Amino acid sequence: MDHDFSIFRRLTDFGAWLLRRGLPFIFRPSDPMSDLTEAIHKAYNYRGDVTVTLKDGVEIVGFLFNQEPRATSRCPEAFVEMLIAGSDEKKLIPVSKIARIELTGEDSAAGKSWEEWIVKQEAKKKAPENPKPV
Amino acid sequence: MPVPISQAYTVARYVIGQKLAGRKRYPLVLMLEPLFQCNLECAGCGKIQYPDHVLKRRLSPEQCFKAVEECGVPIVSIPGGEPLIHPEIQQIVEGLIARRKYVYLCTNALLLKRRLDLFTPSKYLTFSIHLDGLEPEHDHAVCREGTYKTATEAAREALRRGFRVTTNTTLFEGADPVRVRAFFDEMTAMGVEGMMMSPGYSYSHAPDQQHFLVRNRTRELFSKILSDPNPKWAFNQSPLFLEFLMGRQDFECTPWGMVTYNIFGWQRPCYLLDEGYAPTFRQLLEETEWSRYGYHSGNPKCANCMVHSGYEATAVDATFSSFKHFARTVKLTLFGFKASRPPDPGFKFKPPLDGTATTGSSDPARRGCSALQPREREASGVKG
Numbered sequence: 091m092d093h094d095f096s097i098f099r100r101l102t103d104f105g106a107w108l109l110r111r112g113l114p115f116i117f118r119p120s121d122p123m124s125d126l127t128e129a130i131h132k133a134y135n136y137r138g139d140v141t142v143t144l145k146d147g148v149e150i151v152g153f154l155f156n157q158e159p160r161a162t163s164r165c166p167e168a169f170v171e172m173l174i175a176g177s178d179e180k181k182l183i184p185v186s187k188i189a190r191i192e193l194t195g196e197d198s199a200a201g202k203s204w205e206e207w208i209v210k211q212e213a214k215k216k217a218p219e220n221p222k223p224v
Numbered sequence: 225m226p227v228p229i230s231q232a233y234t235v236a237r238y239v240i241g242q243k244l245a246g247r248k249r250y251p252l253v254l255m256l257e258p259l260f261q262c263n264l265e266c267a268g269c270g271k272i273q274y275p276d277h278v279l280k281r282r283l284s285p286e287q288c289f290k291a292v293e294e295c296g297v298p299i300v301s302i303p304g305g306e307p308l309i310h311p312e313i314q315q316i317v318e319g320l321i322a323r324r325k326y327v328y329l330c331t332n333a334l335l336l337k338r339r340l341d342l343f344t345p346s347k348y349l350t351f352s353i354h355l356d357g358l359e360p361e362h363d364h365a366v367c368r369e370g371t372y373k374t375a376t377e378a379a380r381e382a383l384r385r386g387f388r389v390t391t392n393t394t395l396f397e398g399a400d401p402v403r404v405r406a407f408f409d410e411m412t413a414m415g416v417e418g419m420m421m422s423p424g425y426s427y428s429h430a431p432d433q434q435h436f437l438v439r440n441r442t443r444e445l446f447s448k449i450l451s452d453p454n455p456k457w458a459f460n461q462s463p464l465f466l467e468f469l470m471g472r473q474d475f476e477c478t479p480w481g482m483v484t485y486n487i488f489g490w491q492r493p494c495y496l497l498d499e500g501y502a503p504t505f506r507q508l509l510e511e512t513e514w515s516r517y518g519y520h521s522g523n524p525k526c527a528n529c530m531v532h533s534g535y536e537a538t539a540v541d542a543t544f545s546s547f548k549h550f551a552r553t554v555k556l557t558l559f560g561f562k563a564s565r566p567p568d569p570g571f572k573f574k575p576p577l578d579g580t581a582t583t584g585s586s587d588p589a590r591r592g593c594s595a596l597q598p599r600e601r602e603a604s605g606v607k608g
Contacts, residue, residue: 176277205268208267
């Protein structure tokens with residue numbers, strides 16, 4: 091029993107220590123900037139439209155075609171650029187104004203890789219030419 | 225002579241002019257993409273995998289002329305998408321010819337026969353027809369049967385009408401040197417002015433590792449193809465670049481050598497990698513971190529690349545940078561490749577900084593087309 095009690099005590103001590111530290115390694119809130127950078131990277135590499143929600147609540151839908159992580163002559167901070175669906179407009183959006191990015195349009199690359207084409211061709215070759223109706 | 229003397233002279237004068245002006249970075253060719261839409265749907269092609277509203281966009285002739293004047297190149301290559309779909313392609317080509325630019329209209333030639341009447345034969349205009357090999361290989365590469373027949377019929381018709389016609393071929397892992405040589409024989413017999421070829425783009429993160437050519441295999445393949453060549457073969461590209469492909473020259477990439485302009489702007493850093501866009505040519509040159517790219521940069525995306533868009537401009541620049549390279553170019557142009565010339569004793573193969581030279585692969589993204597655009601697509605897990 092002494093041995094069990096000792097373990098129990100150690101666990102409670104550890105629990106108290108975690109609480110004092112604010113459960114840093116269990117409930118550490120994710121880094122919003124890092125998440126946004128990752129979301130931009132994903133959106134840039136996505137072959138469909140995305141929806142960018144700004145911090146003021148405005149939503150912009152279009153194809154994210156450009157990303158610039160540094161300050162340049164165009165913008166003093168990191169930015170993304172979008173082609174807005176149904177418009178000729180190219181919209182430059184500073185990253186600091188972005189709240190959220192979602193991949194909302196159809197992925198035009200899905201199922202169209204070379205490997206998938208080869209698999210389909212091989213399946214076609216194996217299939218009987220005149221399949222009998224079930 | 226695979227290109228007219230006037231074209232060779234124009235290029236030579238331009239390159240020497242750039243050198244005399246002390247320009248470290250200058251483009252030789254503009255890859256002008258007036259649209260992304262295509263009438264083929266080659267599997268994995270990154271140029272056509274966009275939402276409809278992007279595919280429907282076109283560069284206007286004025287935008288095309290502005291881009292050409294901005295960068296000042298002597299040669300304009302028009303790939304796409306399929307440029308013959310562009311409703312104003314005639315005006316674009318005529319406008320470029322009026323500016324005395326040598327235009328290579330890169331086409332799959334499916335529409336060429338019907339559109340030939342739009343054009344007038346000129347030393348400034350060449351139809352560069354995309355053919356990735358003999359009929360079975362080409363039709364397989366572009367994922368549609370009958371394409372080779374249609375394209376070669378159109379090529380014959382263009383030749384009959386007096387147009388300049390070349391072919392452009394991308395070779396991937398598994399390419400059979402004997403079949404490639406037979407293809408070159410067939411194109412030569414057809415009467416094309418010259419042929420262009422390039423290995424497919426390599427990228428170590430591509431999922432389809434086994435289909436792509438790493439540098440050593442690229443050298444092996446091109447050595448087999450080009451050793452003891454048919455003396456009638458003519459290549460519409462720098463002989464030093466062909467020697468580079470064979471492992472007889474060591475060049476570093478000049479990603480600014482063939483700059484790309486399309487509906488998004490000036491593509492950064494090169495025709496193959498798509499890491500962003502600059503709104504002006506000047507910003508492209510001045511604000512791109514060029515040291516991050518090229519074989520010796522250690523960038524894994526560049527580790528296995530030997531593609532013409534990065535290295536042909538280097539080869540042309542080298543021709544006018546030393547007497548040795550100039551003399552070699554003249555010799556190869558006049559006398560062709562020797563059958564079994566050993567590798568250049570001065571050739572030093574330097575592995576990239578991260579040691580990926582023998583472990584990477586090429587990108588399957590643009591099989592069957594030299595217009596590779598490997599934009600990483602993590603969401604779908606494929607390259608395109």
